Amino acid sequence: MINEQSYSATRAGARVALVTCAELPDLDADDQSLIPALAAAGVTAVPAVWDDPTVDWPAFDLAVVRNTWDYPRRRAEFTAWAASVPHLANAADVIAWNTDKRYLRELERAGIPIVPTTWLDPGDPTDVLDTLDAAEIVVKPAVSVGSVDTGRYRLPEQAGLAAAHVARLQEGGRTVMVQPYLADVDTDGETALLFIGGGYSHAIRKGPILTGPDVGVETLYQEESITPRTPSPAEHDLAARVLAALPFDPASLLYARVDLLPTPSGDPVVIEVELTEPSLFLTTADGAPQRLAAAVVAAVDHAARP
Numbered sequence: 001m002i003n004e005q006s007y008s009a010t011r012a013g014a015r016v017a018l019v020t021c022a023e024l025p026d027l028d029a030d031d032q033s034l035i036p037a038l039a040a041a042g043v044t045a046v047p048a049v050w051d052d053p054t055v056d057w058p059a060f061d062l063a064v065v066r067n068t069w070d071y072p073r074r075r076a077e078f079t080a081w082a083a084s085v086p087h088l089a090n091a092a093d094v095i096a097w098n099t100d101k102r103y104l105r106e107l108e109r110a111g112i113p114i115v116p117t118t119w120l121d122p123g124d125p126t127d128v129l130d131t132l133d134a135a136e137i138v139v140k141p142a143v144s145v146g147s148v149d150t151g152r153y154r155l156p157e158q159a160g161l162a163a164a165h166v167a168r169l170q171e172g173g174r175t176v177m178v179q180p181y182l183a184d185v186d187t188d189g190e191t192a193l194l195f196i197g198g199g200y201s202h203a204i205r206k207g208p209i210l211t212g213p214d215v216g217v218e219t220l221y222q223e224e225s226i227t228p229r230t231p232s233p234a235e236h237d238l239a240a241r242v243l244a245a246l247p248f249d250p251a252s253l254l255y256a257r258v259d260l261l262p263t264p265s266g267d268p269v270v271i272e273v274e275l276t277e278p279s280l281f282l283t284t285a286d287g288a289p290q291r292l293a294a295a296v297v298a299a300v301d302h303a304a305r306p
Contacts, residue, residue, distance in 0.1 A: 023070060075100070151214030203235075
């Protein structure tokens with residue numbers, strides 16, 4: 001809870017960088033809603049491109065990672081940048097852990113139900129695809145955002161296309177994830193639960209995205225259909241379990257997004273836990289920009305403590 005005394009303490013002259021990429025120098029429309037919310041709290045928010053060498057990161061009271069959606073092909077450079085920023089949210093160690101989806105293996109070992117995944121490193125044979133018991137599969141890289149380089153394949157007729165996709169990613173030095181396509185998403189959609197400042201904020205329904213084999217996209221992400229959603233008790237429970245299983249204190253996270261898929265049994269499973277640069281869908285929920293602004297102010301106040 002942000003009390004008025006602490007909320008006022010950082011109002012005078014605080015400057016926050018909202019970190020983005022060169023393709024979105026002014027942020028996306030959703031994150032732009034945070035700027036007036038911070039201004040109302042007396043904080044000046046400035047979009048800043050993460051790999052712009054002219055940005056003076058120490059001059060900001062806090063840098064908040066938002067639309068850095070170009071990092072997948074330059075993850076090492078991105079994580080090194082994160083480690084160099086004095087006050088970053090979420091923190092650099094969170095970013096290093098979360099930008100490679102192999103973190104899902106750690107969560108699975110902790111008892112969290114995830115979408116069943118076959119992991120293929122560069123050089124691993126692709127004939128494992130012939131042994132999968134699934135009508136459809138999804139192929140995607142372990143380092144990715146926005147469903148880019150991701151495809152959906154019917155088996156057995158599109159097995160050759162799936163194997164070619166795997167090989168293409170492996171040739172690029174990328175670890176590959178192969179998962180069964182959970183068809184309930186076509187009717188029920190995906191549920192994303194949003195947490196701000198350690199507490200639940202709101203949730204959205206994401207419509208199905210994948211329609212077939214990967215054909216490449218010219219944008220930073222595939223377009224999504226987003227609507228507000230009230231999560232089920234089972235979804236709330238699983239999201240809480242996910243946060244408790246993280247190797248970080250959930251209360252230390254400025255934001256977190258837990259993405260869940262439906263299954264035929266009715267029990268949700270985790271597809272992703274987004275702690276780096278997730279869309280927060282602030283404009284889908286009343287008060288969400290103000291909640292994030294209050295959490296940013298609290299983070300600025302914490303960073304300023306000796």
